[in-house]
Amino acid sequence: MNETLNVLVIDDNQDQLEVLRIVLGKRDPDLKVEVYADPAAGLQALSEKSFDVVLLDYSLPGVNGLDLLRQIKDRWPHLPVIFVTGQGNEKIAVAAMRDGAHDYIIKEGDYLKFLHKTIRHAHEKAQLEKQILTSKLRLQALFDGIQDFISVQDREFNVVMVNRKFADWVEEEPDALVGRKCYEVYFKRSEPCENCPLQATFQTRQKDFLEMHHDNEVFHIWSYPMTGLDGHLDFAIEHLRRVTDQKRMEEQLIQNDKLVTLGILSSGIAHEIRNPLNIIEAARYYLSEVIPPEETDKHEKLMIIRKNVYRASRIINNLLEFSRKKDMDAQEIDVNAILEKTLALIEKEMRVRDIEVVRELEPGLITYFDPDGLRQISLNLILNAIQAMPEGGTLYLRTRRDESGNICLEVEDTGIGIPPENLKNLFAPFFTTKPIGEGTGLGLYIVNAIVSRNGGEIKVESEIGKGTLFRVMLPRKSSPDVANGKLIENHRAEAINA
Ligand SMILES: Nc1ncnc2c1ncn2[C@@H]1O[C@H](COP(=O)(O)OP(=O)(O)OP(=O)(O)O)[C@@H](O)[C@H]1O
Ligand SMILES: [Mg+2]
Incomplete structure (x- = not known):
């Protein structure tokens, strides 16, 4: 049994309409035909009811059949329309096909005999097109939804298809990339990238992979063969991920x-x-x-x-x-007192090396910190400063409390300075410019580790030949133990021990 199809016919010739209705009803009773002599009434019917196929005559009163075809296709783009013209109007039939008609019929001979088949065929064709379009849309949505960069390219690296993410990356519309060279668009190169995985895939018909470094970015690029139905490998898929x-x-x-x-x-x-x-x-x-x-x-x-x-x-x-x-031994400390003790350890060394110490210490800087940690920070910074002044110089030591209550410690020297290219490596473990045996390259790493695990910050300013300034900010902290009575416990224990 055939599927029932609603067919709408627009034709100004009443006799023709009658014949059509009778012939179609006889040859295929499952075609439910509605006929309209007035084009406006036909359009009205289309907007009120769902039809499967339209049969449209070219010569209509007051309107050009091609115009009406365009109106219908604008509003119902997937509705199959069969264009009917008289003998000698073949050119118009071709124009109708260009404008979206699914098929055309020339009124000649026994064309009515096959009309029901033409209608069924137009419907099937439209159904197939709909299915293809749906899967294409699904594929496109999938393609565009992928958050990696995907493109299809031919053997000359011309982009054939590209997903939205890829187009967004190069700030263009996907369609604007089609036909352009992959390497030009994505990597601003004038020739294919070295070790291009697509090239390998076209040669081996196998998938390939490349890790590529470009513009301070690292990309993983996979390529996959895209074989056609005829077995030819004309295209390959490129899957690119920024890692x-x-x-x-x-x-x-x-x-x-x-x-x-x-x-x-x-x-x-x-x-x-x-x-x-x-x-x-x-x-x-x-x-x-x-x-x-x-x-x-x-x-x-x-x-x-x-x-x-x-x-x-x-x-x-x-x-x-x-x-x-961890700093296990954080306690209330006097920052300046610890600095003085550290200085005392190396003051003799400084005198020998002709280094003058200038202290600008704000009195009364009490904070909650691990004293060993602060000793490590100050000792490493001061030793570095001394080592940077082999011919002697001035060492400035400054402490102050900023408006937020943080402690600020500055160690400044008038030494050799640090080349700009070394600045980014200063805090890396084992970075040293000193001869083997003289520096382990751990000093600043440790300083930085102690400072940052306590929520502080360290900054460096340096000029070659002029000197270097290290500024350490230790956040304001109060003893967590005061609240829970631990300090009191400790004091009591000390008192008992004494
Ligand atoms: N005040 C400074 N003036 C000039 N260069 C410095 C200064 N402080 C650090 N540097 C540079 O930073 C490098 C790393 O310093 P860091 O304290 O981490 O290691 P080190 O001093 O070489 O060895 P270590 O401290 O383990 O004995 C030094 O080798 C030096 O090149
Ligand atoms: Mg050091």
């Missing part, structure tokens, strides 16, 4: 992982080396006591031992600090 952030994160993770391992390793080694160092230092001390003072060359050698033991233990302390995760 810059992911890459950075991966590198960071690897770096963190390395650092954790290094931390465990170095704290183990540091503990092991501390003991022999203590023994060396004790032995040196003993020798310095028993060797008569007039044997100066021996005392000089002992000084060399002392200096190097000191250097080795500083490296060990750095390594231990490096592996330390």
Whole structure:
């Protein structure tokens, strides 16, 4: 049994309409035919009821059949229209096809005999077109919904199809990219990219992959063969993903992982080396006591031992600090007092090196911080400043409390300065410009680690030949223990112990 189809016929010839109705009803009773001699009434019927096929005569009263066809196609673009013309009007039939008619019929011979078949055929064709359009729209929606960049290209790298995301990236409309070279549009190049995976896919008919670095970005590019029904490989799909952030994160993770391992390793080694160092230092001390003072060359050698033991233990302390995760011993501290104690450790060294210290310390800077952490920060910054002034100079030490209550510590020198290209690496672990044995490159890394895990900030200003300023901001903090009584407990314990 045939599907019932509603057919609308517009033809000004009443006799013709009658014949049509009778013939069609006889040949295919499932065609429900409505006939209109007046084009306006036909249009009215179309807007009120759903029809499956329209049969439209070319010669109509007061209106050109082609105009009416265009009106119908504008309002119902997927409704199949069969255009009917008289003999000698074949050219008009071709124009009607161009304007969207599904088929045409020339009124000649026994054309009525096959009209029902033409109607069914036009309907089937329209149904198929609808299905194709629906799947095309679905595919396009899918294509455009993908958040990676997708394009289809031919063997000459001409873009054939591109998704919305890709077009947005280059700030163009997808249609404007069709026909242009992939490498020009996306990478602003005049020739294909080296190791282009599409080129490989066209050669091998296999999928391919490339990690590409371009403009400080990292891309992953996959290419897939797109074989036609005839088996020819005329097109390939390019799937491009920007992975810059992911890459950075991966590198960071690897770096963190390395650092954790290094931390465990170095704290183990540091503990092991501390003991022999203590023994060396004790032995040196003993020798310095028993060797008569007039044997100066021996005392000089002992000084060399002392200096190097000191250097080795500083490296060990750095390594231990490096592996330390938390500031366990935060307490109320006097910032200036800690700075003074740190300075006292190295003041002699500074005098020898002809370095003058200028203090601009705001009194009464009490905060809640790990004293060892602050000692590490100030010692590393001051040592760096000293090392930057081999010919002597001035070291400025400044402390103050800013309007938000944060503590600000400045260590400034009049030394060699830092080349701009080194600024970005300063806080990286093991970055050093000092000769092997003199610097581990951990000083600023540790400073930065302590400052940032306490919610602070560190800034550098430097000019080659003029000097460097390190400004550390430690956020205002009050003791969490005061509230829960821990400090009071501690005081009580101290009082009992005393
Ligand atoms: N005040 C400064 N003036 C000039 N360069 C500096 C200054 N502070 C740091 N630098 C540069 O930054 C690098 C890294 O400093 P950092 O303190 O991390 O390591 P280091 O001093 O080389 O070794 P370490 O501190 O472990 O003994 C130094 O090698 C130096 O090039
Ligand atoms: Mg240093």
